Amino acid sequence: MTRLLALGVALLTLTFVLSPLASPPFTGFRPDQLPVPQIDPPVQPAGYAFAIWGVIYLWLVVSAGYGLLRRAGAEDWDHVRRPLIVSLAAGTPWLFVATRSALGAFVLIFVMLIPAIIALLRAPSRDRVWLRTPLALYAGWLTAASCVTVATVAAGYDLWFGAGIWAVIALALAFLIARWVQPQRPETPEYSATVIWALVAVVVANGAEHPGIAAIAGAGALGLALLYWTDRHPRSA
Secondary structure, eight states, X not given: OHHHHHHHHHHHHHHHHHGGGGSOOXXXXXXXXXXXXXXXXXXXXXXXXXXXXXXXXXXXXXXXXXXXXXXTTOHHHHHHHHHHHXXXXXXXXXXXXXXXXXXXXXXXXXXXXXXXXXXXXXXXXXOIIIIIHHHHHHHHXXXXXXXXXXXXXXXXXTOSSOHHHHHHHHHHHHHHHHHHHGGXXXXXXXXXXXXXXXXXXXXXXXXXXXXXXXXXXXXXXXXXXXXXXXXXXXXOO
């Protein structure tokens, strides 16, 4: 069973990484996908930030290959493989779904996020480069992306608030999730670093047109960095 799980992770990693080739490019929900079109929503990070997917894809492939070739019988990796399989299976069709259904993408990205965080929290202390780091990057970006999706879809369906308030809610949610996860894996700062990467990209995207949102995103990024530092370097009594 252990070797089958390792093979399953490897195969689903490949389908996940290759899935963009089978879908049109996704740069945000089209205006006709939401009752209230969201054109350049304020919570959207600057375009350069999405380049991190290249790093995530490559590192997940390397991790899956290492796991199959060197850790196929490792039971401590199995605790990670089960939730990771669920996340990758949901992630494979995500781009296809997102180009057709905003609500479908909203549901599916949380089916990706929750197991990804579970996988990160279950990762063994060994094999940081081969397992924990790619999981941290993957879960960190999904944390940010899921919160962006929440704000975009909620504003697109005109739920209670406008796009600006939903952007603030999304930024706060990303901060809170990251703050809950990071102390449980203090030896893996790549998770918070990825969320910070996304928050800084929100600052870049909104600095001129939405300075208030940019300031909140910047404060969140700075707060995560400072809190991680104080967690790792507590003052002596």
